[in-house]
Amino acid sequence: MNQPSTAPCMQHPQEELLRSERIPHIWCSGCGIGTVFSCVLAAIRKTGLPLDDVAMVSGIGCTGRMAGYIKVDSYHTTHGRAIPFATGLKLARPQGAVLVASGDGDLIAIGGNHFIHAARRNIDMTVICVNNLNYGMTGGQQAPSTPFGAKTTTSPTGSPEEPFDFCQLAAACGAVYVSRWTSIHIRRLTESLTRAILKPGFSFVEVLAACPTAFGRRNRMRAALDMIKFFHERSVIKNNIDPREAPLDFEGPLLVGDFIDRDRPTFSDNYALVHSGQLGEWPDLERQKHTSGQ
Amino acid sequence: MASKAVLTGTHFMNGDEACAEGALAAGCRFFAGYPITPATEVAERMSRRLPQVGGMYIQMEDEIASMAALLGASWGGKKAMTSTSGPGFSLMMENLGLGIITETPCVVCNVQRGGPSTGLPTLVGQADMMQARWGSHGHYEIIALCPSSPQEMFDFTIRAFNLSERFRLPVLVMADEVVGHMNERVLIPEEGAIEVVERKRPTCAPGQFLPYRPEADGVAPMACFGDGYRIHVTGLTHGENGYPAMEDRAQERMVNSLVNKIKMNRDAIISYETEYLDDAEVVLVAYGISVRSARRALRMGRDRGLRLGLVKLNTVWPFPEEFIRGLAGRVRALIMPEINLGQMVLELERCAGGRCPVRLVGHAGGSIIRPGVILSAVEDIRKEAV
Ligand SMILES: Cc1ncc(C[n+]2csc(CCOP(=O)(O)OP(=O)(O)O)c2C)c(N)n1
Ligand code: SF4
Ligand SMILES: [Mg+2]
Numbered sequence: 020m021n022q023p024s025t026a027p028c029m030q031h032p033q034e035e036l037l038r039s040e041r042i043p044h045i046w047c048s049g050c051g052i053g054t055v056f057s058c059v060l061a062a063i064r065k066t067g068l069p070l071d072d073v074a075m076v077s078g079i080g081c082t083g084r085m086a087g088y089i090k091v092d093s094y095h096t097t098h099g100r101a102i103p104f105a106t107g108l109k110l111a112r113p114q115g116a117v118l119v120a121s122g123d124g125d126l127i128a129i130g131g132n133h134f135i136h137a138a139r140r141n142i143d144m145t146v147i148c149v150n151n152l153n154y155g156m157t158g159g160q161q162a163p164s165t166p167f168g169a170k171t172t173t174s175p176t177g178s179p180e181e182p183f184d185f186c187q188l189a190a191a192c193g194a195v196y197v198s199r200w201t202s203i204h205i206r207r208l209t210e211s212l213t214r215a216i217l218k219p220g221f222s223f224v225e226v227l228a229a230c231p232t233a234f235g236r237r238n239r240m241r242a243a244l245d246m247i248k249f250f251h252e253r254s255v256i257k258n259n260i261d262p263r264e265a266p267l268d269f270e271g272p273l274l275v276g277d278f279i280d281r282d283r284p285t286f287s288d289n290y291a292l293v294h295s296g297q298l299g300e301w302p303d304l305e306r307q308k309h310t311s312g313q
Numbered sequence: 314m315a316s317k318a319v320l321t322g323t324h325f326m327n328g329d330e331a332c333a334e335g336a337l338a339a340g341c342r343f344f345a346g347y348p349i350t351p352a353t354e355v356a357e358r359m360s361r362r363l364p365q366v367g368g369m370y371i372q373m374e375d376e377i378a379s380m381a382a383l384l385g386a387s388w389g390g391k392k393a394m395t396s397t398s399g400p401g402f403s404l405m406m407e408n409l410g411l412g413i414i415t416e417t418p419c420v421v422c423n424v425q426r427g428g429p430s431t432g433l434p435t436l437v438g439q440a441d442m443m444q445a446r447w448g449s450h451g452h453y454e455i456i457a458l459c460p461s462s463p464q465e466m467f468d469f470t471i472r473a474f475n476l477s478e479r480f481r482l483p484v485l486v487m488a489d490e491v492v493g494h495m496n497e498r499v500l501i502p503e504e505g506a507i508e509v510v511e512r513k514r515p516t517c518a519p520g521q522f523l524p525y526r527p528e529a530d531g532v533a534p535m536a537c538f539g540d541g542y543r544i545h546v547t548g549l550t551h552g553e554n555g556y557p558a559m560e561d562r563a564q565e566r567m568v569n570s571l572v573n574k575i576k577m578n579r580d581a582i583i584s585y586e587t588e589y590l591d592d593a594e595v596v597l598v599a600y601g602i603s604v605r606s607a608r609r610a611l612r613m614g615r616d617r618g619l620r621l622g623l624v625k626l627n628t629v630w631p632f633p634e635e636f637i638r639g640l641a642g643r644v645r646a647l648i649m650p651e652i653n654l655g656q657m658v659l660e661l662e663r664c665a666g667g668r669c670p671v672r673l674v675g676h677a678g679g680s681i682i683r684p685g686v687i688l689s690a691v692e693d694i695r696k697e698a699v
Contacts, residue, residue, distance in 0.1 A: 038545065041556060071541045076385070079548075087545055087557060092538045094388060095547035095557075097411050100381040103345075103373060107382035110369050111343055111389025112538050133381075136374040286371075294364040 033060040036070065038090050045084055049243020051202035051228025055149050056085050058205055058226075059118070062212035063091075072115045076105040078130060080122035080156045081230075082149040099129030102137045105144050113287055116216055117143070123150040123164035127183055131163070138192035138221045140286040145215045145222045148185060151230035159233030166269050170237040186262040189223040190279055196222035197262060197279040201250040202229065204275065211277055220285045227273075318366040319504040328466040328492040329354035329396070331499045332422050333362060335470030336394050338507050341420070342368035343393040345382035347375055347401055350434045351490040352424035355396035376401035380408035383419040383483075387412075388546065390537040392474055394420040398490075399428045402441055402448070409483055410449035411548045413571060416525070416533065418477040418512055420470065422486040424493040425601075425652075427678030437490040438678035439601055440653035445485050446630050452568055454575035456582055457485040457630040459600035463497045469627065475510035476582060480574055481532055487629065489652070491602040491681055515542060525567070526553040531574030575631060584627035585636065589615070593622025594645045595691050598637070598661055600626040603650045603682050610650075610687035619691060629657060634664045641665035646694045650674040650682040670694060 031037055037060070046052050063073055070091055077086035079098035086093040096104045101119045109117045126134055126148050137144065153171050154160040160173040164185070168177040189197050196218045200208040208226060215222035229235060229246030240246045253273040257265055265274035284292070292298055299305045319338045326334070333355050336344075344359040360370040368391075373379040379395045386393040397405060402423045412419060425441050427433030441448075445457045456476050460469040470486055477484040513534040515522050524544045527533050533553075536542035549557040550564045558567075575582065589611065590596065599607035604625045614621040624640070626633070641647060646669050649658040658673040665671050674682055674690045 038556075071543065072539055074538050087547065091543055092388075092536075093543075093545045094385070094415075095545070095549065096381065096384070097407055097548055100377065100408060100411075103378035103381035104385040106371070106373075106378075107343065107345060107385025107387075107393065108389045108538055109385075110371060110382075111386035111391040111393070115389075115539055132374050133378050136378075290364075290369065 033057065033064070036060045036063060036090050038088055041088055044088055046081060047232045049229060049231045050081070051151060051226070051230065051246070052082055052085070052149050054202045054205065055147070055208070055226045055228055056088065058209045058212060059085065059120070059147060060089065061209045062216060065209065065213040066116070066216050068116050068216070073118070074108060074115055075118045075120055076101045076108060077120045078122070078125035080125045080154070082120055082122035083125060085120040099125055100133065101125070102130060102133040102144075102146065106137060106142050109142060109144055110287070117145070118216065119144055119146045121146065121148050122155065123148060123152065123185070124154045124162040127185060127188070128163045135188070135192045138189055138194045138223070141193055141195065141220045141283050143219050143221070143285045143287065145212070145224070147212065148223070148225045149228050150185065150225050151228050151234055153230060153234040155230045155233045159230070159237065171234070184262070184267050185225045186223070186265065186267070186278055190262045193221070193283065194223045194279065195220035195281050195283050198277040199225045199227070199265070199267070199275045201227040201254055201273070201275060203247055203250045204254070207256070214280070218280070220283060319507065320501050321503050322501055324499045324501065325496055326463060326499050327354060327494055327496045328460065328463040328488060329424065329494070330358050331463040331466040332396065332470045332486065332488065333358035334499070334501060335467040336420065336474065337362055337366060338467070338501065338504070339392065339471040339474035340509055341392045341394050341474060342366065343383070343386040343391040344368070344370045344395065345373050345379040345386070345393070346395045346397065347373055347379055349398045349401045351426055351493045352396040352398045352422065354493070355422060355424070376404035377407060380405040380412070380421070384408060384412050384415070384417045387417045387419045388538050390539070392418070392478070394422065396422040396424065398424050398426045399438070399441055400431060402444065406444070406449045410451060410453075412483040413449065413453045413455070414548050415546050416481040416535070416571070417483065418481050418535075419483050420473045420477055420486060421483055422470065422488060425487065425489040433679050435490070436679040437602065437652055437681060439489055439603065439651050440656065440678060442487065442629065442651070442653065442656040445487055452572070454572050455485065455630050456480070456482065456575065456628065457487045458627060459487050459629050460492055461601055461604040461625070462492060463495060463499050466492060467499050467501065471507060471509070475508065478510045478512045479532065480578065480582075481512065481535060487601065489602050514540065519543065523553040524555040525551060525570070527570055527574060531570070531577050579631050582628060583631060583633045585633055586625045586627065588623040588625070590622040590624070592620050594620040595694060596622040596624055596640060596644050596647050597687065598624040598626065598647055598649045600629050600651070600657065603652060606682040606684050607650050607687060609684040610691070613684060614688055614691055621691065632660045632664065637661060637664035638666060638668070641668035644669055646670045646672065648672045648674060648687065648690055648694065650687050652676065652678050652682060670697065
């Protein structure tokens with residue numbers, strides 16, 4: 020063609036997956052969500068799935084805004100309810116890949132009940148949690164992820180509560196894929212996400228990320244780089260270990276890695292099985308005979 | 314041959330079961346719910362029937378999740394419903410609002426029992442009528458139908474689906490415990506004789522599609538997951554392109570559009586039936602199970618020479634404002650029997666606008682309104698209104 024082509028550097032590498040007309044985005048400079056978002060886009064590309072068959076569902080929060088910038092069918096629902104919405108979406112259109120993007124509060128505080136049940140049912144979806152240790156969007160309140168003693172606007176002298184360990188929770192509830200990374204583990208996170216998206220069943224990827232605006236500045240990590248440095252200095256990769264051996268600990272080594280990758284029939288597999296008329300009578304189901312491919 | 318989804322024939326079933334059959338006949342293929350008396354039979358029947366017709370039933374962890382799953386399934390291209398009663402209806406209010414702002418078709422059946430709170434789980438009430446109208450926060454319009462028999466549980470559930478698909482919003486079937494649990498004859502027509510409406514889908518190229526631009530009928534076509542339009546759907550105030558728009562002008566446009574699509578189509582939505590209005594002096598205006606009490610009172614009254622009439626409200630929201638206004642100018646009084654201490658009667662009073670006296674015959678719940686009590690109210694008002 021005669022026309023000079025657009026300089027490659029002027030285009031975002033994930034242009035095809037971005038609603039560019041919505042940029043600039045709302046995230047603060049130094050916020051970890053943007054990095055995670057890029058990894059999600061890269062992972063979707065790596066799966067090779069047709070983009071019309073990928074959907075993102077989110078709840079409310081800074082993390083939840085991912086759904087507004089990704090150019091696939093995307094649903095920005097109510098606070099905490101992304102998972103049940105995604106459950107309906109997935110069951111109604113099983114051929115589509117469904118991703119859920121959630122903040123720690125969205126997913127585990129208000130949405131905690133939905134999280135444990137979707138993992139138990141093994142609904143085929145990929146849940147990505149940006150854990151920034153607090154409620155970013157509402158200005159930095161205490162969350163179920165806030166470390167004991169950390170300061171937030173609603174725990175000004177330090178949080179009196181013990182936090183949840185999300186990976187242990189996901190594993191205990193039956194998730195088939197569980198990993199934890201930080202926003203500095205770009206390559207490994209992208210690989211994990213790719214596997215998680217392609218994995219049938221409930222996959223969970225937790226990403227520790229900086230929220231300098233709301234959390235960092237109350238906890239001696241005022242600059243965006245402070246948390247990144249912290250992740251860099253403390254994180255230790257341990258793959259294929261039981262999440263119970265990798266408790267999220269900010270005082271010692273910060274254990275990250277691909278913890279769990281196992282197979283279990285999904286809700287849809289089991290739904291088909293129970294309606295096939297081939298299942299025995301409980302408690303003598305003889306299930307192994309009938310589950311194919313496991 | 315009729316498909317198994319439509320059980321053509323004459324049946325003897327309760328209202329909850331008829332509701333489930335109506336949903337299947339309307340094309341419902343997804344049900345998410347949580348057990349609650351007196352609505353459980355709807356879920357039970359759906360759990361058995363949906364797999365037979367290639368649909369899916371899922372029992373969620375609560376009614377918040379049920380309502381969220383309905384919306385997801387609807388965007389996944391399926392017709393979806395849930396059933397519940399007071400406590401669950403309260404939990405659904407959050408995502409009912411999401412359904413309204415995102416313009417998502419689905420059906421919620423509330424088999425009303427006595428409240429507040431856990432109230433009277435096994436006994437009748439009609440006290441969620443204002444919650445149906447205003448229960449979720451913000452300003453919006455809603456459609457609610459009130460069946461008065463198992464047959465109407467079947468018919469009105471079909472209509473609820475058709476209205477929800479046509480106008481793109483959650484539609485409420487406001488039933489009650491007596492209608493839900495009573496067994497009566499239900500006639501299910503041939504499949505071909507049942508009108509079934511499907512949502513409009515976009516036909517333009519993806520780049521040209523504005524997911525929230527209404528067409529002449531006030532309703533925008535709906536692009537579902539996988540249709541290739543790759544749209545964004547948000548519970549935030551949004552523009553016609555579906556993107557968040559945090560300003561008063563966008564709010565004005567969006568809320569008006571949600572309200573207008575119902576207001577401009579109200580003649581197509583509102584449904585009522587009248588009995589003996591020609592010579593009526595006093596008119597009973599009733600909905601749901603209270604129609605049956607009112608009809609009995611009307612017959613008893615007519616036998617005694619009282620010139621009574623009946624208005625049976627098939628839809629309660631939107632309220633038939635203009636019709637009531639006209640009626641109030643022609644009769645001596647309006648009486649509304651309802652199983653609460655005054656809800657829809659407020660609307661009746663507002664629409665009558667002082668043209669005639671309006672009276673409530675109500676109680677707090679637990680039983681139907683006795684026809685004799687309605688008749689005494691008629692006698693009283695006739696004395697007053699001379
Ligand atoms: C029912 C309800 N309660 C409260 C809120 C207010 N709210 C919005 S976002 C949020 C917390 C977000 O925190 P998190 O999920 O961790 O996301 P982040 O912003 O940190 O990414 C809260 C409490 C809401 N939107 N809805
Ligand atoms: S408040 Fe925190 S989480 Fe939200 S955009 Fe700013 S830095 Fe990110
Ligand atoms: Mg957070």
